[in-house]
Amino acid sequence: MAEKKMEIGVIGLGKFGLRMASTLVSLGHTVLGIDMSEARVQRAEEALDTVYKADATNIAVLRSLHVQDLDWVVISVGQSVEQSLSITLNVQELGGPKIWVKASNEEHKKILQRLHVTRAMVPETEAAVMAAHQLTHPGMLDLIPKYGGIAIQELRVEQWDGKTLVELNLMQKYGVMVMGIRPAGKNEFVFVPPAMTELRKGDALVVAGKADSMSQLNP
Incomplete structure (x- = not known):
């Protein structure tokens, strides 16, 4: 639409x-x-x-x-x-x-x-909060404080090479949702990827969840 x-x-x-x-x-x-x-x-x-x-x-x-x-x-x-x-x-x-x-x-x-x-x-306040989170969470794309500090972050796949999204079970374990995947070497994202999508080293994931939960991920 x-x-x-x-x-x-x-x-x-x-x-x-x-x-x-x-x-x-x-x-x-x-x-x-x-x-x-x-x-x-x-x-x-x-x-x-x-x-x-x-x-x-x-x-x-x-x-x-x-x-x-x-x-x-x-x-x-x-x-x-x-x-x-x-x-x-x-x-x-x-x-x-x-x-x-x-x-x-x-x-x-x-x-x-x-x-x-x-x-x-207050733009200055929101910009300062965002900058602090980006400094401590490299790859963070956005932070939505109004909704409990939900963060949107880009992750680069290393340790998760060969695993599927259903195996990782990120939503159940960390409360983190995979919003999109950009396969290694590609320019376009696949949004809302299927659960059986197999990840490869170098893939970029866009994920959303609490900033605290993001720090526990080791992609």
Whole structure:
């Protein structure tokens, strides 16, 4: 099934907001950019099709831009907690979009969570946690703290040469699921491989599970 293309508003086009907006465009989504700074709006026009210089703390302005019709709204307005909360409440009052907010600190994040936004995050905190886990777990591709510290990691087969997935029984022993295999010398992954798949030295496995469990594996 093809990925659903979404209409997404990004309010606040500083470094973080503009990077997110331009990445969303590259993924094929339609992005509406909003910022109060003329300079940031002009810079964003190089990457986005639709950008407005507007005050998002004014709910009438958001309504006139049809923000209520979007699938998502990303709010990334720098260090002003008051401005961030004002915009968040405006978007909630309009109804419709899911709301993703960049928080400036943990206290800001807690307030946003009490407002029941879809997602609130402190990028610096999440990046630091991710970097620490990648340092101590080489090959880790991603960490999902919201779901109990679930890690996604790439492993290179050495000791498991000649064994099948059913023999290894990783889910029962470690709570680790094999999501995909890239056979040695190949460029493409086989996703959700059959249990009788026999591993060979040099194969790359993408696995998911608790970070603690990953450290027990000796592939």
